[in-house]
Amino acid sequence: MSASRPRTIADIQRWRRARARRSWLTRSFRLQVMVLVGVLLAGMLLAQGTYLNHRKAEIISDQMGERALAVAKSVASIPALIESFSDENPAATIQPIAERIRLRTGARYVVVGNTQGMRYSHPLPERLGLPMVGGDNQRALLHGESYVSEATGSLGEAIRGKTPVFDGEGNILGLVSVGFMLDRIAMDVGRHTSFGWWLVALMIVLGFAGAYLLSRHLKKVILGLEPHEIARLAMEKEAILQSIHEGILAINREGRITLVNQQARRFLGLAATEKAVLGQHIQAVVPNSRLLEVLERGEQQFDQQMWLGDHPVVVNRVPISYEGEIEGAVATFRSRREIVDLSQALSQASRDVDMLRAQAHEFSNKLYTISGLLQLDRIDDALALIHQESERAQAQMNFLMQHVADPVLSGTLLGKLTRARELGVSLEIDEQSSLSQPLTAIGQEVLMSVVGNLLDNACHAALQGASDEPQVRLFFTDLGEQLLIEVEDNGPGVPEKDIEHIFREGYSTKPGKHRGIGLALVVRLCREHGGAVTLEESELGGACFIVVLDRSLCRATAGFS
Missing domain, CATH: 3.30.565.10 (Histidine kinase-like ATPase, C-terminal domain)
Structure with a gap:
């Protein structure tokens, strides 16, 4: 047995339930529309929300980096801090300045170091005089650049703004490093993007609600039928229209042909393909159809005689109405010759019966006459x-x-x-x-x-x-x-x-x-x-x-x- 087939009674029951669920899902047009529209809308909203929130997170991170760099440049330009580099104990002057700025700006740390990377300030005083950690000081100390970097320091992973400290002659005295911790930034990003995600969730709910209403409306418009039922009805209608012996011709409200069956094409001498006729104006195909009168007046016409080409026909014309509005008209016609032939056949049968009755009556009278003569000897x-x-x-x-x-x-x-x-x-x-x-x-x-x-x-x-x-x-x-x-x-x-x-x-x-x-x-x-x-x-x-x-x-x- 194939691996995809059920092997036990329990497997068979599960397999049947799964097939029933799939069958119900594929047959329920309303559910299909709701799921399709809802999933499509949800996917679009999620993709858009993901992109926007990711972009917002990048912007927040960039802003924090620029903020750190701005703070670092402000600290590096303080005259007292610059002059303290020539003191015997620079940390005594720089540490209070750095801590005060750190507390005011909300930075995790403001570290000032000399050209050898030794700390003159740090949030943890016991780490003063120790080398700076992260390995990203070279650009500031060697090339005098101001930049934003992301590295792991002694306090953890952070976004850091680094800038050199220059003396009055433009010599590099040291550098300033201002850092904001990445976990803190992540919290800020989550706080700022949470509203966007809630909004996306609300739109998804509204989207599924709209998909439900849309599917309900479509189901009502198609008279509660499923797609396979509509397809079957369409095929049945086409088979019936093409097989019946009467010609059928329908037009829309603009007077253009929307339906013509095989018998009608035969009567009218039209092309064998239906597409050659569909969409043409009725006056160009059948000028004497009088269907436009039915459209204008909305009156039904029954058993009307007319000629289609060289065929005498009997025509019925009725308007097509929807919610009180005339949407088109349809004409059905049958050959009058066939009616005449049928009537003639019936008349001939009646004549044959009358002839047999007359013969029977005539010979019956003669037999009675002969019988009477014989009885009279x-x-x-x-x-x-x-x-x-x-x-x-x-x-x-x-x-x-x-x-x-x-x-x-x-x-x-x-x-x-x-x-x-x-x-x-x-x-x-x-x-x-x-x-x-x-x-x-x-x-x-x-x-x-x-x-x-x-x-x-x-x-x-x-x-x-x-x-x-x-x-x-x-x-x-x-x-x-x-x-x-x-x-x-x-x-x-x-x-x-x-x-x-x-x-x-x-x-x-x-x-x-x-x-x-x-x-x-x-x-x-x-x-x-x-x-x-x-x-x-x-x-x-x-x-x-x-x-x-x-x-x-x-x-x-x-x-x-």
Whole structure:
């Protein structure tokens, strides 16, 4: 086992407690801020306090040395002291003078010596006449210099000011040494710097208090979340924004883009990198976004229709508010085409259900009729009815098999024939109609949508007409370079005032909600596949819709008979 791993149960428990403490320390943002700011401030204050107090100690020491030197020079200039060097007993005159000055100046000693370093004065009288101690007299006695030195004398380590004593002719008679003990200086330094240290300690306490308040405020600003929680939320938000199927675009109060997800970039045809868009003004990127109106008015806008490039979309716009102030706005938009496709798919499913219901109802009625004829013992009539229905169904099947090469379109037409009979509409497929080649997978979807929507609208229009025999006629062909489809009815036709709007999405002459989708879908499919839709007056008296599609919807296979 590694040396860093726990070896016993007690070690394991201590290791777990240590890990728990480290985990709590690393996870507590508030504690991290308080410790970091507090320690940083304390370190700065301690470093500054150390430097200032050290500098103050140096200044005090220098001042004491200068003071000692000044006292020494004053003593060396006393005439009585200078004259006493020629006496037989200089100490008798010099000792009282030196002691008096020592007591007045507070110096530890004032020692006067001759050129041989013999003492003429000393705080301890028994040391008079003995040589001076320290070994730092040469500069004064030999070179006549005045200086400050630090040496250990007979009384201990001291800062000493030394100066020579000159006679009237400039000859060196001796020297004066004035000393202040280093321990006394240290006490003075401690007394003068203690206030600074107390002030540093107070500032450290205040710094930790400020760090505590700062951490508390920051914790409140970030809603009590820890940094790892904020990072996780940011990653989750980014993943959600980039994965949802709706486009999202947000701006700040200056109208500059702050957020755009992948779907929004696809709708807007923007660069793949988000940084190319962020920070730009919304008017330069999406001039018709109307987000600036939301910023100004603070109003919410829901289910608004607009175009983004060549995409019709449904937009929701809401302001972003913080403490009553509007800080920005966000728009979410989804493709209206997808909504239309979904509605069309649901409508197609509903039509299929109605078709199956109609077939079931129709055959149920016929079975009841056959059952009644059999019960009446009219077997020949029952067989005639069976043969009639069989021949009609077989005729429809034969026509579709001979003229329509695609089985999906054949099934769609067969279902529409059944649905028309259920509604009481005579649906006729022109004998000249033909589809000589099968459709591609896309072609099957396009033809089912186009033919299904046109036939449904035609049946509804025929039922609204004045004729007692509603009629619908279908013609289609793939001869030539395009697919041609014509659907006409004997209904009331399209009013002249509605012709300009009939193909617009959401516009319908039928009552009720969720209308105006079929013809708009037909128009879109035609445009996407190189075709067009036109409206003419039908020979039957109603409307005639002519659809042209590109022949590429058919597979390039050999024709059939």
